Amino acid sequence: MVEITEVAIVGAGVMGSGIAQIAARAGYRTRLFDAAPGAADRGVARTLESLARAAEKGRATVEECAAAKKNLTAATSLETAVRGAHLIIEAAPESLALKRELFAKLSDHAAPETILATNTSSLSITEIASAAKNPERVIGLHFFNPPPVMKLLEIVVGERTALLVVATARAIGARLGKDCIVVRDVAGFATSRLGVAIAIEAMRMFEEGVASAEEIDRAMELGYNHPMGPLKLTDHVGLDVRLAIAEHLCGELGERFRPPQVLRRLVRAGKLGKKAGEGFYKY
Numbered sequence: 429m430v431e432i433t434e435v436a437i438v439g440a441g442v443m444g445s446g447i448a449q450i451a452a453r454a455g456y457r458t459r460l461f462d463a464a465p466g467a468a469d470r471g472v473a474r475t476l477e478s479l480a481r482a483a484e485k486g487r488a489t490v491e492e493c494a495a496a497k498k499n500l501t502a503a504t505s506l507e508t509a510v511r512g513a514h515l516i517i518e519a520a521p522e523s524l525a526l527k528r529e530l531f532a533k534l535s536d537h538a539a540p541e542t543i544l545a546t547n548t549s550s551l552s553i554t555e556i557a558s559a560a561k562n563p564e565r566v567i568g569l570h571f572f573n574p575p576p577v578m579k580l581l582e583i584v585v586g587e588r589t590a591l592l593v594v595a596t597a598r599a600i601g602a603r604l605g606k607d608c609i610v611v612r613d614v615a616g617f618a619t620s621r622l623g624v625a626i627a628i629e630a631m632r633m634f635e636e637g638v639a640s641a642e643e644i645d646r647a648m649e650l651g652y653n654h655p656m657g658p659l660k661l662t663d664h665v666g667l668d669v670r671l672a673i674a675e676h677l678c679g680e681l682g683e684r685f686r687p688p689q690v691l692r693r694l695v696r697a698g699k700l701g702k703k704a705g706e707g708f709y710k711y
C-alpha cells in the first residue's frame with residue numbers, strides 16, 4: 429500500500445474546507461485548491477478559525493492546531509495542488525459533466541498511483557471514473573456536513589475500483605477519525621437514498637398540511653431520536669443540493685423520488701435554506 433502523506437483537496441467550499449481541516453489535523457500535508465479566485469485562501473482562513481474555536485472549546489490542543497496550520501496551504505493552480513499528491517479528494521459542485529471534466533484533468537496531472545476520490549453525494553462513481561485515465565484508482569469518499577463533526581465516511585466502490593484502493597480508503601478513514609461503511613455504487617448510495625426518501629416524504633406531508641415544519645421535524649427528533657428533523661436538515665444541506673439529488677434519484681430509481689412542488693418553488697424563489705437565510709425555516 430502506498431504511504432499517503434500528501435493530500436490535495438479540489439473545491440474549497442463548505443465540504444472541501446471541512447475535509448481539508450480534518451486532513452491537516454490528521455497530519456497529512458494538505459493543499460486546498462478552488463477554481464474561483466481567492467476561494468482557496470478563504471477556505472484556509474475559515475479552516476484555521478474553526479480549529480482555533482475547537483481549541484478554545486477544548487476539542488483540539490494548541491499543538492494540534494499549530495500542526496494543522498503548518499500542514500495546510502492554499503494552492504494557486506490545479507497542477508500545483510495535485511503534483512506529488514498521493515490522494516486527491518474532489519469536492520467541486522454536484523455536476524456529472526463538471527466532475528468528469530475534472531477527473532480527466534486530475535488523472536492527467538497526478539501520478540498514476542494517486543488515489544482519486546470524489547465527495548459526490550449521489551453521482552455515479554463509475555461514470556466519473558470512466559473519464560479518468562486510471563478508473564481503478566477512483567473511489568467515492570463521501571463525507572458529511574460539517575466534516576470535522578460528522579463521524580461517518582461512506583466509501584463508495586465503483587465497478588472498476590481496485591480492492592487495494594478500497595483497503596487504503598478504509599485506512600485513510602480510520603486515520604481521519606471516521607467510522608467507515610463500504611457500499612456499492614448505486615444511485616444515492618446508502619445515505620443519500622435513505623435521507624432523501626425521508627425528506628421528500630416530509631415535504632409532501634408539509635405540502636398536504638399534515639403538520640407544520642416544526643411539528644414534522646419534532647416527530648422524527650422526539651419520536652425516533654433523529655438529532656435533526658428532515659426539513660431542518662434539508663435547510664442545512666441546501667434546498668438546491670437536495671433538489672439536484674432528488675432529480676437524479678428520480679431518473680435512476682423511479683417516481684418515488686420525484687421532487688415535491690414545494691421544493692421546486694422554494695428553490696425558484698432563492699429560498700435555499702440556511703445559507704440563504706430562509707428555506708423551510710427563517711434564519
Ligand SMILES: NC(=O)c1ccc[n+]([C@@H]2O[C@H](COP(=O)([O-])OP(=O)(O)OC[C@H]3O[C@@H](n4cnc5c(N)ncnc54)[C@H](O)[C@@H]3O)[C@@H](O)[C@H]2O)c1
Binds near residue numbers: 520521669
Ligand atoms: N453540502 C453538503 O452538505 C454536502 C454533503 C456531502 C457531500 N456534498 C458534496 O460535496 C461536493 C461539494 O459540495 P459543497 O456543498 O462543498 O459545495 P460548495 O458550492 O460549497 O463548494 C464547491 C466549490 O467548488 C468550487 N469549484 C467549482 N468548479 C470548480 C473546479 N472546476 N475546480 C475546483 N473547484 C471548483 C467552487 O468555487 C466552490 O468553492 C458536491 O459534490 C456535494 O454533492 C455536499
